[in-house]
Amino acid sequence: MSLFRMAGLAIVLVVSLLFAVFVGDQGPWYFAWVIGTVMIILISGAGAILLDSQLDSSPDNEV
């Protein structure tokens, strides 16, 4: 099972690299959009998780 999973992830990795090379070369702003959108989602999510920990450790529960 883990072998299949590893093979699957390897295929995803190869496809991602090919995508990055082709789109990065032909359409740099499309590539920037993909990377940027992922970054925006991750930072936004990280901000929410940070708020959780801030509230967990805050005695007055102020938002």
Add this chain to the structure above:
Amino acid sequence: MDIINPTVVDLSRFQFALTALYHFMFVPLTLGLTFMLAAMETVYVVTGRKIYKEMAQFWGKLFGINFAIGVATGLTMEFEFGTNWSMYSRFFGDMFGTPLAIEGLMAFFMESTFVGLMFFGWDRLSKQAHLAITYLVALGSNLSALWILIANASMNVPEGGHFDPETMRMQFDSFVHVIFNPDAQSKFVHTSVAGYVSAALFVMGISAFYLLRGQHKQFAARSFRMAALFGIISTVAVITLGDVLGRMDYEKQPTKIAAIEGLWHTSKPPYEPWILAALPDDAKQENHFEIGVPFVLTPLIAHDFNTPITGLHELEDAAGPRIQSGIEAVSALRRYGETHQQADLDIFRAHEEDMGYGFLATRHAPNQDVTNISAEALPKVIEETKPDILPNVFVTFWAFRLMVFLALYFFALFAISSYVSLKNKLERNKLLLRLCLWSIPLPILATEFGWITAEAGRQPWTVFNKLPTFLSSSTHSVSYMVFSLAGFTLLYSIFIAAELYLMFKFARLGPEAHDAPHDDATQHPHLTAVSSTPSAAH
């Protein structure tokens, strides 16, 4: 009888502007909210905290209202290309129709299919599968915008096709050139992230409303935090891509960039100021007053300190030879259509690049036919046609400025909001919360101004340098246009009233599942209750 009825052309333009601007009141929220939902649901799947599921469901409900009412209005425009712009569709349909068809068959179908699963799959799919569906909805809605903007870019910077004198229309050559058109790339990212800004301020504003009323505080604080961070990065991206688009216009559409800057005469670098405010007078071709910031225009447009930016007067003068060459191209084309003589085709090929300018001269030609222009009348026709190459400077100038001023305001608002939220001081800043609430419609306005800048600035062309707008419309009667325009206005007024009613109603109701146990007497119950039993969260 004249083939061009200016009233019909103006009414067709007004109707398209009305339907397009109306449609685009819904689009930004769809583009941005889907990815915000994906972000909220990602946190839910990663942490198992139920409050994030409630956030995704509540904001998803508002997205659903927007999607249901907004999507249908986009279909109108696709029909308008056939009904009101049949000459354009005849000339450019091969180029324009391909991405439009892909949009319908691929992106819109994908979005519509997965939207159903997203709304009704919460209890039927695993957490991970539902998250994947939400991402596919977000991807589908943005891919939908991508194909539309690829089609739009081919009108602004026609690439990947050629004009065929046999069929008398533009024909598709290279799919890769059309997809990777630099204008399409930068315009797609600019538009998509403008949608992110709209969605972020929408979520932030409604969350601020709850915080001001002391309701759903745990829910609102998390939504506000996520939206503020989502918004600040998106605003930086939208401003960056705005600069890229400006650079694109400078290279490909010099009349648009000169109109945007209210630049009647070629600039004198490096001192030339960037005009903050002015009153451009299109009739007199001058600005009545100007307030500017010196040394800013040249680096802003040309990205250096030495390159002069060509002014509208100089662009107008430079168009003279192109109009003359275009008249020869169109005349040769007419002859070739009748006789199929190789000599006429050769003449056409020699002047093909200026064909659009020949079409532009049609309006001033005797009987609206350039083959009727005599050698004596030619200089007069050229002089009369030259001012036609300019867009409406007042509209383009101010639409651009309003968009830019709003973008700078969003940057400040998101930056302050992110800081205050990260410091957990939101409740102490009532003024900031009120500003966020009242700013909800502003990003939608900014995107509308953006479209006005792009489309009014492209005039007098529907296909830049190839096909004038006045030759693109159908030959309807004025009464037909007035009747259909009145119908659309009435129908869309009902749609917008229904949308606003539902949005206000559900936003006021708030996240119902979150109402009962919590609010502020207890400490964020969902966090403590759910985080300790993540497996029970779903």
